[in-house]
Every structure is written in structure tokens, then in C-alpha cells.
Amino acid sequence: MKRQTQLELAHVLQAHVRNGATDLAPEVFRNPVAAYSDAARAQLERERLFRGLPLFMGMSCRLSDPGDYLAEEVAGIPVMLVRGRDGMLRAFANICRHRGAPVASGCGKARAFSCPYHGWTYALDGKLAGIPEKASFPGIDKEAHGLIPLPAGERYGMIFVCLSPARLPAIDVDAHLAGLGEEFGAYGFEHYSYFASQTMTPAINWKFGIDTFLEAYHLPALHRATVAPLIRGNLGSFAAFGDHCRLTFARHSSAAWDGKPDCEWDVLPHIVVVYRLFPNTIVVFQSDHLETWRMLPGETPERSVIEFALYSPEPATTDKARAYWKKNYDLAIRTVLNEDFALGERMQRGFMSAVQTEVVYGRNEPALIHFHQRLHAALGVS
Numbered sequence: 001m002k003r004q005t006q007l008e009l010a011h012v013l014q015a016h017v018r019n020g021a022t023d024l025a026p027e028v029f030r031n032p033v034a035a036y037s038d039a040a041r042a043q044l045e046r047e048r049l050f051r052g053l054p055l056f057m058g059m060s061c062r063l064s065d066p067g068d069y070l071a072e073e074v075a076g077i078p079v080m081l082v083r084g085r086d087g088m089l090r091a092f093a094n095i096c097r098h099r100g101a102p103v104a105s106g107c108g109k110a111r112a113f114s115c116p117y118h119g120w121t122y123a124l125d126g127k128l129a130g131i132p133e134k135a136s137f138p139g140i141d142k143e144a145h146g147l148i149p150l151p152a153g154e155r156y157g158m159i160f161v162c163l164s165p166a167r168l169p170a171i172d173v174d175a176h177l178a179g180l181g182e183e184f185g186a187y188g189f190e191h192y193s194y195f196a197s198q199t200m201t202p203a204i205n206w207k208f209g210i211d212t213f214l215e216a217y218h219l220p221a222l223h224r225a226t227v228a229p230l231i232r233g234n235l236g237s238f239a240a241f242g243d244h245c246r247l248t249f250a251r252h253s254s255a256a257w258d259g260k261p262d263c264e265w266d267v268l269p270h271i272v273v274v275y276r277l278f279p280n281t282i283v284v285f286q287s288d289h290l291e292t293w294r295m296l297p298g299e300t301p302e303r304s305v306i307e308f309a310l311y312s313p314e315p316a317t318t319d320k321a322r323a324y325w326k327k328n329y330d331l332a333i334r335t336v337l338n339e340d341f342a343l344g345e346r347m348q349r350g351f352m353s354a355v356q357t358e359v360v361y362g363r364n365e366p367a368l369i370h371f372h373q374r375l376h377a378a379l380g381v382s
């Protein structure tokens, strides 16, 4: 984030603190509970959002060297990411062209991929390299039996993939980010290091995973003992960037700005910046590091698969550095998993009961309203 933007946000937040105010949406917004519980809606989201749009997959440092790969299932589709010998990041359907076995598992470094079923081999660029007992496949065109490429894009240290092979060959990351690219560029995320990640499967709809980051209204009540002592409740500055948004919160420590000219303000240590990337990602810039949350739909509307990852500006090479990042990592997990998602699971049971038909988002929750309005527009639902 550029210094000028930091200062503009700091002034807005400081005024909100002074006035006991927060950014407001023009009006409240009502959302049918079915958005979180209906199987037809979940299917529509899989088709239009998860198979139709670029998805954030992680930071480039997860796959920094040629041969680095990562395989996972995203909304029911087996995907693999591979860094080629040419340094290019590629994505493929992780499906062998012989009879469909996954050719890669987990993550690691490979020189080539050998299918575990019958041993067909693929180069890092996805080309079919070898077929054991080749004489049994007369006339097979090797060129036409490489791994199926998926459109990918990499910029600002961030990786995006589209799960639909029919889409354009590459993703234009800048166009996708709708103005946020320059802001991400200023952080220097391409120099960040991977610290750790974990995948969790809470019994909540994936959108609730996003919702939980989109307002500070709940901090004083739900997070009384975890993050409320650090971050001001019910106070934030909201900005939309196309289908994405940025939400900025103030730490209590922002009182350090008071009584000083803004040329002396150190801004980033005193704010928390939450970026919501459409459709399913939360990127949190926390003072001095980066946390990402990828929310994916589970098998049914009330299940999700969520990946949390923490990235640090420098590699954690000492015990002291590791302990510091671990403390941050544990606080994020403790807050979100034990508090937000634990309550979310109980809310989800209420949604599934269909006793209540709507939820209401207040004017003090503009980022939440923007998210669900953009979803309605993308899905063609109301």
C-alpha cells in the first residue's frame, strides 16, 4: 500500500475514533438464509464462481523453484500447480490422460510426474513424455495427450487459476484485480516467504468463512479475550474495487498518531487491512506479515474446506523469528477457528433449520453488503 493511501486511511480511521463512527452503507441489506443452506444455490456457485472465475491459489513463494509443485482439490476439481524449468507457473487438471488417475499428490519438488497407476510420465510443462508398453497404444498422438492446462496468472507474488480449461489461456491479473494490483505491488509480496498453513473443514457454508472477516462489529462481544484488546470494535473504512474490496481496521495502538503531524505517522503497524478477493479469498495484511484464507465449498452447502496460510516478509531462519510468527499464526487460528467458526457452526444449524428466512446486514457492515450484492449480481439471483 502506498504511503499516500496509508495516510488517507489513517485520517479516516482517526476521525472515526474521535467521532465514535465507522463507514456506513446507504441502507441495511437483507439476504435470504437459503444463500447459506440451499443445494441449488451451492451448485450455481460451483458452476459460475468456482469454475468460471480466477481463484487465488496462494503466494508465489509456495512454488519458488523449477520443479516445485502443489496438488489439491478445488471445489471438486483435482488441480496441480507446477513451476517449469523456464520459471513459468503452470496449472493443470491433475488427471492422467490414460485413465484419469491423479499424477501428483501433496506438494514437493519433481523432475517429472509419473502416474501411480500405469506409469505414464509427464514433463513439468505438462507434455506427455513416456508411455510404458507404448506398442499397445498404436497411433496415439503424444502431443494431444499432455495434461490439460488450466488458465493461470501470476503477479505481485500471487497465483490465480481458473478451473475451466475452456477459458482464455492466461489470466490477466491486473484486469482481474480491478485496481488493487498497484496496492499489492507496493507491499512487495513477491519477496515474501511461506511460514506455514493448515486446512480445516468446519461445518459452515464457505461464504460464512468470508463474512466473518468483513466487519469489526463483532469484535467486542465474540473476541473479547483474543483480538478485541488489539483492534477497535465497530470501526472501519471500506472501499470497493470492482467485485473485490478493502476493509481497514484500526488497532488501539493507533492512538500513537494523536498529537503528531502525519508526516511522522507510522501507519501500517497500527492498522489491519483485510482484502476480500472475489469470489472466495481473504488476504489480511497484519502490521508486518500476510495471512491468507481460501474458502472452498464442501460436498454440501453446510460444509467447507478452508486453507489458512501465513507468509512473512523474510524467511524465518532463527528460533526467535519462528517463535514470533508461530505466535501470530496461533492467534489467528485461535480467534477464527475457536471463536468465529465455532459460533458459525451453530449459526449454520440455525440456517439449515429454515425457521428463519432472512439475515440482515447493518449499515455498519458495508463490506458484507458489498460481498453479497456482488454475489447476487454474478449469480443472477436476488
Ligand code: FES
Pocket (backbone or CB within 6 Å): 096, 097, 098, 099, 100, 101, 115, 116, 117, 118, 119, 120
Ligand atoms: S491412469 Fe495414469 S498411467 Fe494409467
Ligand SMILES: [Fe+2]
Pocket (backbone or CB within 6 Å): 212, 213, 218, 222, 223, 335, 336, 340
Ligand atoms: Fe471474527
